[in-house]
Amino acid sequence: MLRAAASAAAAGALVAGCDPHRDPGAVRSPGGPKSSGAGHATPVPVRAARPPTRVPGLPVQIEHGPRNGRAVALTFHGRGDPKMATALLREAERAGAKVTVLAIGDWLDEQPAMARRILDGGHELGNHTMHHRDICALPAAEAYAEITGCAARLNKLTGSIGSWFRPSQTRRATPLVTELARKAGYPHVLSYDLDSLDANDPGAAAVQRTVLDSVGPGSVVSLHLGHAGTVAALPPILDGLRRRGLRAVTTTELVT
Numbered sequence: 602m603l604r605a606a607a608s609a610a611a612a613g614a615l616v617a618g619c620d621p622h623r624d625p626g627a628v629r630s631p632g633g634p635k636s637s638g639a640g641h642a643t644p645v646p647v648r649a650a651r652p653p654t655r656v657p658g659l660p661v662q663i664e665h666g667p668r669n670g671r672a673v674a675l676t677f678h679g680r681g682d683p684k685m686a687t688a689l690l691r692e693a694e695r696a697g698a699k700v701t702v703l704a705i706g707d708w709l710d711e712q713p714a715m716a717r718r719i720l721d722g723g724h725e726l727g728n729h730t731m732h733h734r735d736i737c738a739l740p741a742a743e744a745y746a747e748i749t750g751c752a753a754r755l756n757k758l759t760g761s762i763g764s765w766f767r768p769s770q771t772r773r774a775t776p777l778v779t780e781l782a783r784k785a786g787y788p789h790v791l792s793y794d795l796d797s798l799d800a801n802d803p804g805a806a807a808v809q810r811t812v813l814d815s816v817g818p819g820s821v822v823s824l825h826l827g828h829a830g831t832v833a834a835l836p837p838i839l840d841g842l843r844r845r846g847l848r849a850v851t852t853t854e855l856v857t
């Protein structure tokens with residue numbers, strides 16, 4: 602099983618991208634969610650999230666899209682200050698770009714309105730586990746609960762479990778996590794091939810440079826909500842993509 606061996610090796614070697622301890626943008630509202638609808642009728646989702654689908658010809662673990670096109674996917678770890686997240690979405694929309702937000706379940710519990718905000722902007726929404734633990738190191742039952750916990754939140758808020766699953770604290774899923782994701786309803790695992798390193802808060806110029814130095818057709822770029830440097834870097838990144846003849850599209854548009 603070459604792929605399994607490669608996945609396990611990669612999972613062990615590449616854990617820098619999504620460190621939960623470096624998430625200064627995370628904001629816990631003391632009064633709890635403002636619009637959870639608790640005690641009222643369940644709000645009807647305006648726009649349903651596209652459910653996960655198997656894309657024929659694609660590997661189970663997706664790292665990039667077609668290299669002969671002009672599209673890239675900007676994919677975001679979904680957690681942090683909702684004002685910052687909204688500012689980032691607005692910048693994307695101003696430039697006609699679409700992004701993919703992989704939301705963490707406990708963030709959706711605190712900020713349930715963000716799910717609809719993301720979908721209403723024409724962006725894509727997916728599952729980035731319930732608590733962003735080191736999912737590849739967890740026993741199977743706990744790892745599965747991390748996946749299904751977030752899936753249940755997404756389903757309640759949007760009418761689907763989200764378009765994609767991305768494992769937490771790792772670039773690639775182990776064969777076990779891949780299998781658990783499939784069991785939970787996600788035929789693919791969304792990895793990435795370009796790490797912006799924005800979670801380390803290196804400053805907007807560094808994030809911009811890291812992305813634009815390496816981006817090309819088909820790139821799937823890992824980025825994070827909740828970081829001011831990322832919000833500031835987005836307009837020049839989108840401008841740089843445009844000058845290279847590239848477009849930021851949803852992950853689904855990239856791979857289908």
Ligand SMILES: [Zn+2]
Nearest residue numbers: 619678769770
């Ligand atoms: Zn993450």
